[in-house]
Amino acid sequence: MPADPEGGRRRDGSFSIHAEGDFGTVQFDYPNAREVMDAFECAEEVTFSYAAAHVSLLGRALQHSVKICLQIESEGFLSVQVMMPIPESMAPDMHNGILDFKMYALEDEE
Secondary structure, eight states, X not given: OOOOTTSSOOXXXXXXXXXXXXXXXXXXXXXXXXXXXXXXXXXXXXXXXXOHHXXXXXXXXXXXOSEEEEEEOTTOOEXXXXXXXXXXXXXXXOOOEEEEEEEOOOOOOO
């Protein structure tokens, strides 16, 4: 999202994740605020669906992540990079590890 002319962040726009399943729906809305995300760029609103089994594999990683990078291409290809902390007891001289998840959007059933 481009910065406003005064040099700050634009206040409009948000990032939302909406999930539907057998047990109901859930939606997470993230404001365009530095405390929540470093950067957000989106030329237009997009909607894609992904297999729940694939997305659920991300759950545990996201719960323990230090930071994530989420990218969705125009055709719906999803790439999520998850920065995971490495316990100091395992490797005191090592940095965080990165997990990379990639998946295609489900095709429309029209």
